[in-house]
Amino acid sequence: MASPQVIGGAVAAAVIALITFTAVPMFIIREYFPYKLLKKQYLGKPTVNTKSYKGRTVLITGANGAFGSRASKLVAHRDVDTLVLVDVMDLTALKEDIESELKKENKPLPKILLWQIDMMTFAGCQEVFRRAKTDLAKSAGLDHVLLTAGILSFKRKESPEGWETTLQVNYFSTALVALLLLPLLKSSPGNPNPPVLTMVTSFGVYCSSFTYGVPKKGSYLKKMSNNKDGMEQGHQYGRSKALLLWFAKELAERTKKAGLNVTINSADPGTAWTNLTGPNRSQLIPRLITNYSARDPIYCATALLNGVSAGPESHGKILHDFDMPEYPPFVLRKSGQVAQQRIWDESREEFEAKVPEIQAVYKMLG
Template sequence: MAAADILSQPLVLAGIVGLIGTLAFVGIPWVLNEFFPYWLIRAQRDGRPTITTSSYAGRTALITGANGAYGSRAAKLFARHGVDTLVLVDVRDCAAVRDEIHAELDAAGKKRPSRILVWQIDMMSFAGCVKLSQLVRENLKTLDHVLLTAGILAFNRRESPEGWETSLQVNFLSTALIALLLLPSLKASPGNPNPPVLTFVTSFGIYPSSFTMGLPRGKDASYLRRMSTSKDGMQQAHQYGRSKGLLLYFARELAARVAASAKLHKVTITSADPGSAWTPLTNPNQEQLIPRLIMQFSARDPDYGATALVNGASAPAAANGKILHDFDSVPYPPFMERKSGKEAQKRVWDEVRREFEAKAPEVKAVYEMLDAAKA
């Protein structure tokens, strides 16, 4: 019997249709869960978080990317809720943000922070990260909240002076180095009942980029170098998500090691996702069909995203190592929970350590403290 005749038989056709239906029933949910769990961004789109800490009186908060849409709004939220010392960090001068905070508080009849420090650092270089840690040691006695919002979205491939693709340099490597260098300075103010909190900013963009984050073949092949090698076009479009994926690996490993350290002060490490919003960072997506459609489905007022970030940077000790959305923690992406994901996390930690210790020797003392596990 010819193939066409076989396919024309009703039972065969029914079987094929049933198989296609089964594959669709099983496959589509799997694909969505792996690469586009829309229910997460839908919940954030509809979420309306409010500040959960009634007062930051007597406390110190530091924000990188303080000129950005989220960083500047987060700074204003800390100030409105009584923070004592506010540190604004950016590659650009944040004096205008400071002046806006003063003007808004004066208009509302609220007390200004005792100090608003404005520091400029270049996160394209490790030297800029070291400079920030030195400024913290010289100027701050306590540090309750660190919110690392600094990030870039690079549509064209460029390399930093350190030899890394710029998205990986700023969003991942420099942010990770700052976190490590600030750990010894994280000390709660007398009026703060919780351990200090250091918060990374994570992103839904990790999910659609995850299929590009597989480990390279060969144990000697550098995972980070593979992630840093990209070409303009679709590959470069995934760099933001990949940089955030690497940062999430690092954040999870750091949280576990901080909790196990016998030499560091108790610190809570969280990753907070502000959700989607049209900001100067994301506005270039207006030019691209698929990103524009996703943003139209998910975007909300950036004030809500900033609120979620401030809450993430104020989380209790029980939130250590967790990903925080508006109202609760959410699971890690599926690829990170597999054996290959655990291996990738170890590779990220080990390769980053070699890079940092070679180019920023000041970090060696921090690694030694992280190596000292509790008995």
């Protein structure tokens, strides 16, 4: 008898075929389900582009996750000087695993820093900043920052900061860490490119895009956070990643205008069955999509590592396995531009009210 994965994949394939061979308007497909992107990632098998990270410092949040842990190992096997692993869970086992692998292959051991930090609060984000200033003070630079930390929940909860938890970790805390680390980004002498900060995006931004309407009055972020269980919470992961995508685009535009020698981009790893996506098994549509498109997590980690190692041509772009596709339609239209500005302004108001260190960053950005 066929496995549930095979059956689910067959059903999903049937759905794709239905979309492909029926008169579904193309704008609907582009907006909500650009399946060609999904298929291309499913078939993609990227390899690590950078042969050596010798002399460089790489920081990865969500380092205990399926993608973060694999990206950490990929970097460690390529002569990185300092590897900073950040996660809410204890990272000792990952460090020992990395060192064991390197010893077996007679490779040099990098300096591995373990920061066990809870990004469910702004205080945790401030701790990332403080540790970076002190623990990396003697490092030649901070070359690559890969922000993979994220959660997925189909039950609504609130963080200590008063925001829905998915938005808290995937958007607010990730955006705050990005801002706080911005002044510390610096290329090491052996790094020929500007330092890179990469945020993780997702195919889920398309499927949930019909929920992104900007209210005429009141806070846009509070509207996104004050959701209910059911369909809204089911789309919350995609909604959080959409906010982050808008933020990354705005940050890239502002760093360029300010003349900062940094690269800000977003990378889409594709889909895999992991501890993060496990809850999708209980949800019909997410399960079908994941069954249709899931690939080995090592390829997802590789795509992310290539994103955070890309050159300045990737600034302000989205990176897939082998190319840089356009932003989703909802980002580029006029309403998307309005949303982008609202997100930036409301986030700034929240951060400035609770995180004193952020004032200097916004002043730097102009």
